[in-house]
Structure formats: C-alpha cells, structure tokens
Amino acid sequence: MSSSDPKPGTKPGPWPPAPESAAMPPSSWAKKTGFRPKFSGETTATDSSGQLSLPVRARQQETQPDLEAGQARLRPPPVSSAVANGETDKDKKEKPPPTAIPPPPPPPGSVAVPVKDQPVKRRRDSDGVTGRSNGPDGANGSGDPVRRPGRIEETVEVLPQSMDDDLVARNLHMKYGLRDTPGLVPIGFYGLQHYLSMLGSLILVPLVIVPAMGGSHEDIANVVSTVLFVSGITTLLHTSFGSRLPLIQGPSFVFLAPALAIINSPEFQGLNGNNNFKHIMRELQGAIIIGSAFQAVLGYSGLMSLILRLVNPVVVAPTIAAVGLSFYSYGFPLVGKCLEIGVVQILLVIIFALYLRKISVLSHRIFLIYAVPLSLAITWAAAFLLTEAGAFTYKGCDPNVPVSNVVSSHCRKYMTRMKYCRVDTSHALSSAPWFRFPYPLQWGVPIFNWKMAFVMCVVSIIASVDSVGSYHASSLLVASRPPTRGVVSRAIGLEGFTSVLAGLWGMGTGSTTLTENVHTIAVTKMGSRRVVELGACVLVIFSLLGKVGGFLASIPQVMVASLLCFMWAMFTALGLSNLRYSEAGSSRNIIIVGLSLFFSLSVPAYFQQYGISPNSNLSVPSYYQPYIVSSHGPFKSQYKGVNYVMNTLLSMNMVIAFIMAVILDNTVPGSKQERGVYVWSDSETATREPALAKDYELPFRVGRFFRWVKWVGI
Numbered sequence: 001m002s003s004s005d006p007k008p009g010t011k012p013g014p015w016p017p018a019p020e021s022a023a024m025p026p027s028s029w030a031k032k033t034g035f036r037p038k039f040s041g042e043t044t045a046t047d048s049s050g051q052l053s054l055p056v057r058a059r060q061q062e063t064q065p066d067l068e069a070g071q072a073r074l075r076p077p078p079v080s081s082a083v084a085n086g087e088t089d090k091d092k093k094e095k096p097p098p099t100a101i102p103p104p105p106p107p108p109g110s111v112a113v114p115v116k117d118q119p120v121k122r123r124r125d126s127d128g129v130t131g132r133s134n135g136p137d138g139a140n141g142s143g144d145p146v147r148r149p150g151r152i153e154e155t156v157e158v159l160p161q162s163m164d165d166d167l168v169a170r171n172l173h174m175k176y177g178l179r180d181t182p183g184l185v186p187i188g189f190y191g192l193q194h195y196l197s198m199l200g201s202l203i204l205v206p207l208v209i210v211p212a213m214g215g216s217h218e219d220i221a222n223v224v225s226t227v228l229f230v231s232g233i234t235t236l237l238h239t240s241f242g243s244r245l246p247l248i249q250g251p252s253f254v255f256l257a258p259a260l261a262i263i264n265s266p267e268f269q270g271l272n273g274n275n276n277f278k279h280i281m282r283e284l285q286g287a288i289i290i291g292s293a294f295q296a297v298l299g300y301s302g303l304m305s306l307i308l309r310l311v312n313p314v315v316v317a318p319t320i321a322a323v324g325l326s327f328y329s330y331g332f333p334l335v336g337k338c339l340e341i342g343v344v345q346i347l348l349v350i351i352f353a354l355y356l357r358k359i360s361v362l363s364h365r366i367f368l369i370y371a372v373p374l375s376l377a378i379t380w381a382a383a384f385l386l387t388e389a390g391a392f393t394y395k396g397c398d399p400n401v402p403v404s405n406v407v408s409s410h411c412r413k414y415m416t417r418m419k420y421c422r423v424d425t426s427h428a429l430s431s432a433p434w435f436r437f438p439y440p441l442q443w444g445v446p447i448f449n450w451k452m453a454f455v456m457c458v459v460s461i462i463a464s465v466d467s468v469g470s471y472h473a474s475s476l477l478v479a480s481r482p483p484t485r486g487v488v489s490r491a492i493g494l495e496g497f498t499s500v501l502a503g504l505w506g507m508g509t510g511s512t513t514l515t516e517n518v519h520t521i522a523v524t525k526m527g528s529r530r531v532v533e534l535g536a537c538v539l540v541i542f543s544l545l546g547k548v549g550g551f552l553a554s555i556p557q558v559m560v561a562s563l564l565c566f567m568w569a570m571f572t573a574l575g576l577s578n579l580r581y582s583e584a585g586s587s588r589n590i591i592i593v594g595l596s597l598f599f600s601l602s603v604p605a606y607f608q609q610y611g612i613s614p615n616s617n618l619s620v621p622s623y624y625q626p627y628i629v630s631s632h633g634p635f636k637s638q639y640k641g642v643n644y645v646m647n648t649l650l651s652m653n654m655v656i657a658f659i660m661a662v663i664l665d666n667t668v669p670g671s672k673q674e675r676g677v678y679v680w681s682d683s684e685t686a687t688r689e690p691a692l693a694k695d696y697e698l699p700f701r702v703g704r705f706f707r708w709v710k711w712v713g714i
Contacts, residue, residue: 299493
C-alpha cells in the first residue's frame with residue numbers, strides 16, 4: 001500500500017478536497033510602491049514573487065467583525081474556470097470556489113463523499129465579499145474554516161500607513177470629508193476647535209523673535225495681530241488656489257532658526273531700543289521677500305515636480321525632526337528662570353495630552369485637542385493668584401525697573417525671579433488699542449541684503465520639503481487620493497507668494513503649512529476645508545481687535561518657553577512619523593536617519609563652539625549664543641558675505657540633516673518599498689476618477705484658463 005492511501009478504519013474526507021488558498025495580491029497602493037505593512041502581533045509571509053500573503057492573525061481570526069477604517073485591503077484571487085477541470089454544473093454548485101490551481105486527482109481506493117446534502121450558506125463580510133461555507137459552522141468537511149479575503153487589522157490609531165482603495169473606509173474614519181459642507185453651527189464649532197488646538201503654533205513664534213529684536217510690549221502685540229491677519233488671509237488663499245487641503249498656514253518653526261541667526265548678527269548689536277527692532281524687522285522683511293519669491297518660482301515653474309523625485313519619507317523625517325531638536329538650548333534654560341511656573345506648565349500639558357487623552361466629553365477628546373490652551377489657562381490663572389497674593393513681591397523692589405538700574409544687592413538678587421514669575425510685568429494689554437488694521441510696510445521699507453536673502457532661499461527649500469510631507473499625510477486622511485505632482489507644485493508656488501505677503505506685512509517669518517496640521521486633523525477627525533476657511537475668516541476679524549493681540553502678547557515668557565518645549569517635541573515626533581511610509585526597520589533607513597540626526601547636532605555644535613568673538617564686548621543670553629556664529633565661525637575666506645552665508649547655514653541643524661538625508665537616500669541602493677517612495681496621482685487618474693478632480697481642481701472654473709500649464713495643475 002502506498003503512503004498516500006488512507007489507513008484502514010479511517011473515514012475519508014470529502015472530495016474534492018478544499019484547495020489551499022493562494023497568496024493574496026496587495027492593494028493598488030502597495031502595487032505602486034511595493035509597500036508591505038507590518039503590524040504589531042502579526043507575521044506576514046511572502047511567496048517567491050514577493051507578493052504579500054494573508055497575515056497569520058487574519059487566518060486564525062476568521063470570525064473577527066468589521067475592522068477599522070483606513071486600512072489596506074486585500075482582494076480575492078481570480079477564480080479559474082471550472083470547465084477546465086471537467087466538472088458538471090451540479091458539482092460547481094456544491095463545491096467551494098476553486099482557485100487557479102486545479103485539485104489533484106483522488107487517491108486510489110478513496111471514496112468520494114457527496115456534500116450536496118449539506119446546505120450551502122452565504123455570508124457577506126464587511127468588505128462586501130461573499131463567503132461560502134459547506135458546513136453549518138462555515139467550515140468545510142474537514143472542519144477547517146474557509147478563508148475569505150478580509151482587511152488587515154491595523155494598530156495605528158489615527159495616522160494612516162497607506163492609501164486605501166476603499167473611499168468609504170476613509171469616510172468612516174473622518175467625521176467630515178474634504179468637500180463636505182456641514183451646517184453653520186458645526187462649521188463654527190469645529191473651526192474654533194481646529195484653531196484653538198493649533199494656538200501655540202500660531203502665536204509662539206512672534207513671542208520669541210520680537211523680544212530678541214528688542215521690541216517693546218506694544219511691538220509684540222502688533223506683530224501678533226499681524227500674524228493672525230496674515231495667517232487668515234494665506235489660509236484662505238491656500239484652501240482656494242493652493243493644494244485645496246484643509247491646512248492652516250502660519251509662521252512655521254522652520255523660519256525661526258534663520259530669523260534668530262539674522263537677529264543676532266553682530267552688525268545689529270550696536271542698535272538700541274525701538275530703532276533696533278524696526279531695523280532688524282526691515283532686514284528680515286527683505287530676506288523673506290527674496291527667499292519667498294524664489295520658492296514661488298520653484299513651484300510655478302514646475303521645478304518642484306523634479307525635486308519631488310528626491311524627496312521621500314527618509315528625507316523628510318530627519319529634516320523636520322532636526323528643526324524641533326535644534327531649539328533644545330532655548331527651551332528649558334528659559335523655563336528655569338521660574339521653575340515653579342514653568343515646570344507646572346510642562347506637567348499639565350503632558351498630563352492632558354497623554355494621560356487624559358482618551359477622556360471624551362460629548363464625543364470630543366477635550367484634553368487631547370485643547371491640551372495647549374487648557375494648560376496655559378490653568379497655569380496663567382495660578383500665576384496670577386500667586387502674584388496677587390504677594391508670592392513674588394519683595395520689599396523695596398520694583399519689577400519694572402531695569403536690572404542695570406538696581407542698586408540694592410537684595411533687589412538685584414530677586415530681579416530675575418520677579419521679571420519671569422510675575423504676570424503683571426507686561427503692559428501689552430493696556431497699551432494695545434481696541435482697533436488696529438495691519439497694513440503692508442508698517443515697519444518701513446524692506447532692506448535687501450544678498451547674504452541674508454541667500455540664507456532664506458535655502459530655508460525656503462526646507463520649508464517646501466516640510467510642506468510636501470504635510471500634503472501627502474493629510475491627503476491620505478481627508479481626500480480620495482494624494483494630489484498630482486502638478487497640484488503639489490501649484491501649492492508650493494502659492495506658499496511662496498503668500499510668504500511674500502508675510503514679508504510685506506512684516507510678520508517676522510515666512511508663511512507656510514504648519515506641520516501640526518496632520519496631528520490636528522487626525523485627532524479632531526475634521527477634514528472639511530469649509531471649517532478651516534470659516535476659522536480663517538474669524539482669525540482675520542480677531543486680528544483687527546488690538547486687545548486680542550495685546551492679550552496674547554502678555555503671556556509670560558516662562559510659559560511661552562514651557563509650551564515651546566512641548567511644541568518642539570511634537571514637531572520632532574511628527575517629523576519622525578513620516579517613516580511609517582517606509583520600512584522603518586530596514587538597516588539602510590536606520591543608518592541614514594541616524595547619521596542625518598547625529599550630524600545635524602554635531603556639525604552645528606562644531607560651528608557654535610566658537611561662540612562670541614574674544615574681542616567683542618557683546619552680552620548675549622546663553623540661549624541665543626548658538627545663533628551668533630555668522631561672522632566668526634570656522635569658515636573664513638576673503639569674502640565676508642560668503643563667510644556669513646556658510647557659517648550661518650552650516651550652523652543650522654535642519655540644513656545639515658537635509659543635506660545628509662537627500663544625498664544618502666538618493667545614492668544608497670534601495671527598493672521603492674524600502675524607501676517608501678511617495679506616490680502622487682497622475683493626470684490619467686484625475687481624468688478617470690471625477691472625485692480626484694473635484695478634490696483638487698481650482699474653484700470658479702479658474703483652472704480652464706490654465707490648462708496649458710500642465711505642470712501646476714491636475
């Protein structure tokens with residue numbers, strides 16, 4: 001008896017036997033990128049062709065209910081013709097759907113057991129795919145469950161890992177999609193929620209740069225009002241004529257380091273008071289205008305479409321992470337000026353954002369969404385009570401007197417504590433007018449300096465890289481598909497134009513897409529562009545109320561530094577989260593990201609170790625010293641302008657990270673799957689799918705006048 005014959009006394013199984021399921025082909029997004037998701041608790045197997053098969057968990061948990069939305073989807077294999085196997089119509093109705101592999105012939109001596117008496121049941125799973133079973137429990141005659149294609153379970157809570165073919169799944173994840181128009185009340189509520197959750201990103205940058213320029217409390221209030229006005233206008237322009245994604249525009253942290261480097265240039269140290277502020281602001285305006293014009297040309301000329309080939313998640317992740325890490329010398333050293341206020345602020349925002357993040361009130365995670373404004377309000381109120389109770393009051397000492405004019409050694413000892421702990425030292429609210437209209441050139445005519453403009457041109461490229469990552473991540477959340485390369489170029493060009501407006505109005509930085517948009521959309525689950533547009537209109541109205549700017553400008557500096565510690569940490573994490581589109585466990589990517597981050601900290605430290613020139617009598621706070629190497633760094637030539645540019649750029653962490661990452665990622669061999677190459681939609685897809693065209697086409701039929709400009713449209 002051959003080994004294949006059944007043993008005596010054993011009951012033969014049903015005939016024909018259930019075929020083994022073939023490997024499931026990946027979804028269309030995975031086909032384009034070669035991406036293979038790896039989820040916690042699951043193991044995936046690949047066949048010889050590299051196709052992804054169903055994970056072990058999916059094979060073991062066939063009775064699992066409908067899975068979360070926004071997940072990769074596996075499609076059933078093609079069903080082969082039953083006629084080729086010589087089967088009758090009756091057999092075809094009674095057997096499970098065959099695969100492309102025909103069943104082997106029956107072993108000798110076996111008896112075929114008919115299964116026609118067992119009812120055939122059909123069940124429809126969550127994907128709408130009909131599953132068929134031969135037994136009462138959905139199993140075949142051997143007791144093994146029948147494998148049906150299903151979705152892979154994903155453990156990531158909010159941020160997507162791939163583009164799902166099923167638009168319905170994405171809509172289940174979001175409360176409102178990109179083109180949805182909720183009622184007026186929902187729009188107003190969600191718009192307020194959206195902008196309050198990003199309050200820190202909008203107002204903290206001017207609270208850092210204006211005091212560094214020597215501006216008064218009134219100057220801080222005016223710049224904050226200008227930021228609100230320009231952010232509202234640029235957001236409306238971007239949602240209408242840019243990427244059309246619900247992304248808030250504002251003063252990005254990308255522009256903060258070069259702004260501080262220009263502010264702390266030695267040629268400005270001899271100026272005093274308001275003259276210093278206005279002169280430096282005009283220098284910043286000139287540099288921002290030229291750098292932004294370069295960005296606009298980069299986008300509208302179509303060159304950005306070529307640069308996109310070099311920009312991938314392995315490049316975006318360390319570049320954006322280096323932006324957040326570069327401000328470590330500013331954060332806690334300033335918090336230490338008043339630990340009892342600063343540490344409480346940091347602890348509160350951590351508790352709200354992490355420990356209380358799952359607490360919902362009326363289906364809204366208020367602590368996660370409003371972590372920054374809630375912690376700020378509580379800490380500010382506590383500091384006000386302590387100030388009124390006299391906790392920071394010392395006999396015979398006036399906090400409004402400059403430290404240089406204090407004679408008493410007793411008062412000099414407590415001057416720093418009174419300046420940073422008390423909440424009544426700022427007169428921004430009392431000095432601000434009720435109504436003020438921000439207007440262009442309010443600080444004077446911009447001053448154009450080629451060396452500072454060149455620095456801003458390089459920074460505008462990095463700002464574009466930051467925006468590209470935000471476009472891709474947010475489109476996977478709210479849109480039917482990612483935008484085309486032409487839409488990305490159009491959006492970058494418009495960002496350059498809006499940054500020119502920011503330079504004309506004197507915002508102090510350029511206006512670009514805020515990286516925190518992706519986190520806010522994922523948390524609030526609000527993807528409607530109408531919500532962002534209404535919020536932008538409210539922002540413009542608030543900017544005309546001078547008291548609003550004065551109120552925001554009166555936030556104590558220690559609280560600003562505490563919030564910035566959290567915001568910069570979030571910025572770093574959001575940058576690194578771009579690695580989820582690539583194979584983060586690949587040794588190639590690990591080495592590239594590790595080298596980029598390490599040298600982004602080490603190379604600027606080499607330049608910054610020169611510090612202040614030995615022959616200089618300048619007195620600069622320790623947290624500003626990393627930005628004063630422009631004229632006395634290690635790079636020395638006979639051209640002072642070249643020295644300024646090289647020493648300034650090579651002392652910036654994000655520049656070093658970008659150079660390292662873009663060179664290594666585009667020269668070290670690696671597959672598209674391993675690199676996580678961004679997949680942008682093409683023009684054929686836009687023509688074939690009306691939903692894609694409706695998501696990104698220009699309003700009011702403006703696009704029909706620019707159909708000849710293929711590189712900046714759909």
